[in-house]
Amino acid sequence: MPDERAISWIPAWVDASAVAPIKLTFGSQFPTEGYLGKNDYICLQPRPENWPHVVQGLKAAALALRKVPISAIVDAIGTAAGRWCDRNWPRRRETTEAIIEATGLSREIVDRSLDVELRNYTAESLWLTLRREFGEPSVLDSFTDDSVVRGRARAVGPKVVLQVLTGNVPGLPALAIVRTLLVKSALIAKVASSEPTFAASFAASLAEIDQRIGDSLLVTYWDGRDSEMYASAIRDVECVVAYGDTESCAGVRSHILAHQRYFEHGHKLSLGMISARYLAQRGVDDIARQIAHDTSMFNQLACIAPQAYLVEASADTMRVLGSAVASALDAYSRTCPLGHLPLEDAMALRLRRCSDAWRSSAGDEAEMWTSSGSGWTVVVQPEFAQPAGTGNRYITLMPVSSLGECIDIVRPFGNVLQNVALGCDAGELETIADELASLGAARLCSPGRMCEPSLMWRHDGRMCVAELVRWCDIEMHDALEESRPHSLEVDILP
Amino acid sequence: MFAEAHTKIGNGITPSTQSRIAYQDPFVTRLAEDIHSLLGGEDLLKDSILQRLLELNCANSPEVSAYWQRTSHCTGIPDTAFKGSSIYLFADESPVRTFLTSGTSSGERGTAHYSRRGLELMNASILANAQRHMFGGLERPAVIRLVPAVETAPVMIMAYGMELISAAFADPELSGSVVDERGVDYHRLEQLLRRAIADSRPVVLIGASFAFANVSERLERDNLRFQLPPRSRIFDAGGSKAQSRVINVEELRSKLERTFGIPPSMCRNLFGMTELASQLYDSTDVPLGPRGERPKCNEAFVECLVRDPDSYASKPRGVGLLEIRDLCILDRPPLVLTGDIGIASPEGVAVIGRVESKPRGCSLVVDRWTRGTVDA
Numbered sequence: 001m002p003d004e005r006a007i008s009w010i011p012a013w014v015d016a017s018a019v020a021p022i023k024l025t026f027g028s029q030f031p032t033e034g035y036l037g038k039n040d041y042i043c044l045q046p047r048p049e050n051w052p053h054v055v056q057g058l059k060a061a062a063l064a065l066r067k068v069p070i071s072a073i074v075d076a077i078g079t080a081a082g083r084w085c086d087r088n089w090p091r092r093r094e095t096t097e098a099i100i101e102a103t104g105l106s107r108e109i110v111d112r113s114l115d116v117e118l119r120n121y122t123a124e125s126l127w128l129t130l131r132r133e134f135g136e137p138s139v140l141d142s143f144t145d146d147s148v149v150r151g152r153a154r155a156v157g158p159k160v161v162l163q164v165l166t167g168n169v170p171g172l173p174a175l176a177i178v179r180t181l182l183v184k185s186a187l188i189a190k191v192a193s194s195e196p197t198f199a200a201s202f203a204a205s206l207a208e209i210d211q212r213i214g215d216s217l218l219v220t221y222w223d224g225r226d227s228e229m230y231a232s233a234i235r236d237v238e239c240v241v242a243y244g245d246t247e248s249c250a251g252v253r254s255h256i257l258a259h260q261r262y263f264e265h266g267h268k269l270s271l272g273m274i275s276a277r278y279l280a281q282r283g284v285d286d287i288a289r290q291i292a293h294d295t296s297m298f299n300q301l302a303c304i305a306p307q308a309y310l311v312e313a314s315a316d317t318m319r320v321l322g323s324a325v326a327s328a329l330d331a332y333s334r335t336c337p338l339g340h341l342p343l344e345d346a347m348a349l350r351l352r353r354c355s356d357a358w359r360s361s362a363g364d365e366a367e368m369w370t371s372s373g374s375g376w377t378v379v380v381q382p383e384f385a386q387p388a389g390t391g392n393r394y395i396t397l398m399p400v401s402s403l404g405e406c407i408d409i410v411r412p413f414g415n416v417l418q419n420v421a422l423g424c425d426a427g428e429l430e431t432i433a434d435e436l437a438s439l440g441a442a443r444l445c446s447p448g449r450m451c452e453p454s455l456m457w458r459h460d461g462r463m464c465v466a467e468l469v470r471w472c473d474i475e476m477h478d479a480l481e482e483s484r485p486h487s488l489e490v491d492i493l494p
Numbered sequence: 495m496f497a498e499a500h501t502k503i504g505n506g507i508t509p510s511t512q513s514r515i516a517y518q519d520p521f522v523t524r525l526a527e528d529i530h531s532l533l534g535g536e537d538l539l540k541d542s543i544l545q546r547l548l549e550l551n552c553a554n555s556p557e558v559s560a561y562w563q564r565t566s567h568c569t570g571i572p573d574t575a576f577k578g579s580s581i582y583l584f585a586d587e588s589p590v591r592t593f594l595t596s597g598t599s600s601g602e603r604g605t606a607h608y609s610r611r612g613l614e615l616m617n618a619s620i621l622a623n624a625q626r627h628m629f630g631g632l633e634r635p636a637v638i639r640l641v642p643a644v645e646t647a648p649v650m651i652m653a654y655g656m657e658l659i660s661a662a663f664a665d666p667e668l669s670g671s672v673v674d675e676r677g678v679d680y681h682r683l684e685q686l687l688r689r690a691i692a693d694s695r696p697v698v699l700i701g702a703s704f705a706f707a708n709v710s711e712r713l714e715r716d717n718l719r720f721q722l723p724p725r726s727r728i729f730d731a732g733g734s735k736a737q738s739r740v741i742n743v744e745e746l747r748s749k750l751e752r753t754f755g756i757p758p759s760m761c762r763n764l765f766g767m768t769e770l771a772s773q774l775y776d777s778t779d780v781p782l783g784p785r786g787e788r789p790k791c792n793e794a795f796v797e798c799l800v801r802d803p804d805s806y807a808s809k810p811r812g813v814g815l816l817e818i819r820d821l822c823i824l825d826r827p828p829l830v831l832t833g834d835i836g837i838a839s840p841e842g843v844a845v846i847g848r849v850e851s852k853p854r855g856c857s858l859v860v861d862r863w864t865r866g867t868v869d870a
Contacts, residue, residue: 030813030835346803347815347835347849354565354572354831361560368564373804 004042005098007196009203009219012211013057018050024221026102026193028342039101041196043221051232054218055160058186059236061216062159065184068212070130070140073181076210078123083205084174085118087111091205098197099170104340105299110170112336113298117171120455121178129455130182133466140184143474151475157183157468158238158261164252166243167195168301174202176241177217178455181206183468186216188233192244196221224248230255239468241265263467265460268303268418272447273406273432276312278423284317284324287423290448291395292328294421296376297451299338300391304419304443304450308396310406315365318399322380326369329376329393338375338393349374349390356381365399403428407435414440418460421447515553517587517609522824525550526611529795529822533615533622537794543821547828554583558827569806570817570831576604576769581826584609589825593651595768606651606768612825616771617658619795619822624659627762627775627791628698628729635726636690637664638683640701640709643671651768652731656700668695678709680716687720687754696725699754703732703741703763710746710753721755728754728761731773732845743786765790765798765845769830771822772796782837782844789842795821798843800836809838816845 010019022045027038046054065073083089087096092114099110119125130137134155138144143152163176173189177199180187191199200219207214222229234240234255242252243265256262272294274287294306311321341349353370356379360366367380376393383398400406403424410417417440422429433444442461443453453459474480515521525546532539548568552559558581562568575581582589589607596603608616629635637660647653653671660669668690672683690697699706706728713719728750732741747758759779766773777791790798800814801807816836820828836843 341804343803343813344850350801350803350806350815351572351831351833351849354569355574357564357569358557358561358572358575361564362557 004040005101005197006043007041007191007200007219007221008044009200009207009214009217010044011057011061011215011218013061013215014046014054014218018053019044019046021045022221024193024196026196028344030343041221043196045220045222045229046218046233048228048232052236055188055233055236058188058216058218059159061212062157062184062186065181065186065212065216066156068184068210070137070182070184072210073184073213074123074126074130076206076213077121077126077178077181079209080202080205081118081121081174084121084171084202085115087115091201095198095201098201099195100339102195102197103167103170104342105170106337106339108336109296109299109339113170116297116452117169117174121174125455126178126182129465132456133463140182140469143472146473149473149475151473151477151480153474154472155183155466155469156472157185158470159186160188160237160239161185161468162188162190162234162237162240164190164240164242164244164248165192165199166248167192169298170195171198171202172243172302173199175455176243177202177206179241179465179468181213181216182465185239185468187218188237189217189219190233191219191221193221224251227255234260239263241468261468263462263464265303267416268442268460269413269416270304270306270419270450271410272306272309272421272423272450273400273403274309274311274313274423274447275403275425275428277425277428279311279313279317279321281425282423284321285328287447288321288324288328290421290423290446291325291397292332293448294450295325295393295395296329296332296336300393300395302451304453305391306395306419306421306450308398309421309447310398310400310409312400312402312406315399318365318380318397319367322367322369322378322397325395325397326376326378329378329395330371333371333375333393341374341392345390345392346374349377349392349394352390352394353377403432407432407439410436411439417441419443419445419450419453421445421450423447513553514585515550517584517611521546522550522611526615526824529615529824530618532795532821533618535794540794540821544819544828547821547823550583550824551827554585555581555827557581565806567806568829570801570829571827572831573604573767573769573833576606577602578605580605580607582607582609583825592649593654593768594649604768607825609825612771612823615822615824619772619820620655620658621662622795623773623775623793624663626793627764628659628700628727629663631725632663632696632698634665635663635696635698636668636686636693637698637700638669638686638690639671640673640678640699640705641671642673642675646671646674652702652766655766655773659700664698665695668693673701673705678705678712680712683709684718687722690726691720691723694723696727697722697754698726699728699756701730703730703746706730706750707741707746710749713753714749719753719755726754726756726760728756729775730761730763731766732763741785743781743783743788763788767830767832769826769832770796770818770820771824772820774798774818777842780841782839782841783846785846787837787844787846789837789839789844791842798836798838798845800838800843801831810840811838813837813846815849816843 022043024041024043025038084092096110136144139153139155143154146153161180165173189199203217203219239261241263242249246267249264249266291309360368365382369378378395380397420436420441422444528539528543587609590610591608591613593606594603639656641656642653644653644657672679747761762776764773764775774790776788782789797819799817800809801817802809802814816832816834818830833849834845835847
């Protein structure tokens with residue numbers, strides 16, 4: 001690797017004296033031969049006293065971006081995404097290397113993650129997302145006739161959004177950048193130390209296509225505990241979005257000022273449920289492959305990845321299924337291995353395995369299958385007990401007597417429920433989908449499709465692009481009444 | 495170093511087919527005698543003792559036997575195994591003593607049961623280690639304990655062990671515990687310290703690491719300082735749970751020097767936990783861990799190993815999972831995976847903190863997910 005990789009993107013209009021080059025070293029707390037080491041990075045970081053000037057510049061860039069038609073922004077993002085979807089594109093190849101060095105993930109898992117993430121940003125996908133969230137995307141350009149209210153509506157994004165990124169899924173920072181650009185806002189992106197390289201590279205790829213977009217993006221890093229930097233960076237932005245664990249999100253939240261809007265994408269729980277009927281229809285091997293796929297993508301570190309599958313089956317069938325999932329995970333890992341775990345993660349995983357092995361030894365219904373290294377783990381146990389959440393392809397299969405019991409088990413976690421794979425027939429889907437929606441689930445899909453959410457999906461149950469904007473409606477206005485064709489009027493008043 | 499246990503267990507022992515070994519069986523009698531001999535310095539016995547302890551566990555605990563089969567080799571029993579109904583090998587002999595863990599790491603208290611022979615072995619181990627590491631060159635010193643008396647905390651192993659040490663080595667007139675259910679009795683502490691100074695008797699201060707930090711801070715606030723007699727010393731027991739409060743070794747020792755007039759070179763740390771019968775003392779005064787943690791001294795009867803998390807191989811150097819092989823445990827498996835992180839070095843193993851199962855990104859950690867335990 002180069003001696004120091006750059007992890008920042010500073011727009012061209014920023015005066016060189018306003019930023020300081022900071023040398024950073026990230027990596028495992030315990031760099032050990034055979035595991036991840038430490039990586040050196042160089043980051044251009046606005047000096048605390050220069051943040052007001054930098055944010056002012058970003059606001060000016062945002063005002064310029066507001067004049068760019070949404071179609072041009074969509075086209076630019078779509079073009080960049082198209083390039084990123086080519087595994088042989090030099091920028092993608094270089095960034096893939098950087099991600100591998102930073103995370104220890106295998107090349108194939110990084111490539112698969114980037115494929116899945118970046119294919120979401122084609123122009124077609126972006127337009128569908130805008131239509132779903134705004135109805136008529138032209139509201140982002142100008143006042144547009146509203147189909148319901150007798151009037152017109154305009155959506156205005158914040159001038160500057162601060163997005164605090166996470167490093168758990170390669171390519172995920174693109175989501176935060178794209179959402180911000182779709183509302184024509186300028187962006188300050190704070191990258192995560194666990195994967196600091198992708199965001200700046202993605203910003204550069206957009207700037208190559210449209211300089212106006214490049215001028216609206218600033219990607220940098222500061223230590224999450226650096227209150228002075230947080231206070232300086234956050235003071236003049238209108239909106240803050242944080243991705244990360246409970247602790248990280250709480251840290252960001254503590255800096256939010258009264259006038260600012262704040263959105264959080266914190267910890268979530270995802271899982272799968274399989275009915276006896278679905279099991280009979282599809283067969284153990286097919287379902288095992290689906291479970292293995294869901295468990296392996298993103299190395300199970302994404303909020304949409306399952307931590308457990310609840311299966312309506314007998315103890316004997318669970319043993320057969322467990323063995324089949326183990327074989328499927330093994331097969332998956334042959335073409336797409338886990339990679340090198342940071343020593344901290346490897347130790348947590350080994351301890352969890354030992355705890356589960358002990359539980360399995362003490363109970364008749366428990367079984368366990370593991371790879372020879374840390375690659376994958378399957379546990380069948382009657383309860384899903386601590387410790388859990390290590391990720392890294394560690395799946396718990398839990399027998400249940402009915403889909404109704406699944407709901408009872410999941411009920412305590414409704415407030416963090418995210419993605420549920422439902423292996424069931426149409427009749428069962430009708431019954432259980434409503435219950436899961438009521439509990440708090442934000443996405444239901446088939447087993448094997450958990451890690452392919454579309455951009456249109458309402459992430460965390462929210463409209464994550466539309467929630468950024470402020471609306472302005474023209475209604476009860478005589479001039480508008482006069483110019484409006486009668487046929488379009490819809491009176492919603494009783 | 496011990497021979498690798500898994501090569502031994504594969505050599506003639508078939509765990510699942512062993513018949514139960516009774517407490518009064520000559521096998522157990524002989525084993526206990528040999529462990530006593532090991533404590534007396536007969537190092538040659540240790541591989542045989544380990545082998546027989548493994549055999550005893552496989553014969554008397556189907557869970558342990560199944561666990562070792564499942565983990566492919568004699569992996570240390572995880573500390574979670576001690577929660578709830580803990581392992582006890584002698585169904586035909588009631589325990590004479592039970593200690594409880596603090597439960598600070600998981601909220602659920604763990605248990606460690608001792609048979610009469612098991613307790614005798616633990617006592618012997620505690621005293622042999624204390625004689626070797628604590629009382630060199632001292633004759634009936636004052637031993638002041640920053641832990642409760644056994645009467646106050648009958649299930650706390652640290653209270654038990656330190657009272658045992660005090661009873662064996664201390665001058666009873668000048669010694670005692672200065673902690674009760676209300677906390678530290680500073681008046682009594684001051685009284686005992688002044689008496690030892692007046693008598694020019696060296697003082698051995700023993701207690702938990704965090705207790706020393708709290709006491710020195712309080713005494714400093716009260717502007718109370720002591721110059722304890724030469725050869726006085728401090729032993730702080732910083733087991734893993736005590737390390738939940740981050741304490742830098744150098745920082746702690748300079749505080750203690752200011753408060754008690756005991757130079758840092760006379761301070762040592764020892765590692766112990768309820769699940770173990772033996773403790774591990776600092777081997778040298780050279781910092782090894784990130785907060786200055788010193789390497790621990792292996793003994794014939796108790797040893798630290800650092801395990802590679804991927805292969806579970808023992809690492810001669812570097813960071814990994816801490817496994818303790820304590821041959822003085824008769825009533826439970828002698829191999830314990832403590833849940834701590836260790837750094838191995840030629841001088842020994844430093845214990846540097848707990849392994850944390852911290853989630854990355856947005857994937858939730860479910861601490862406990864059992865049927866019907868929480869209402870929505």
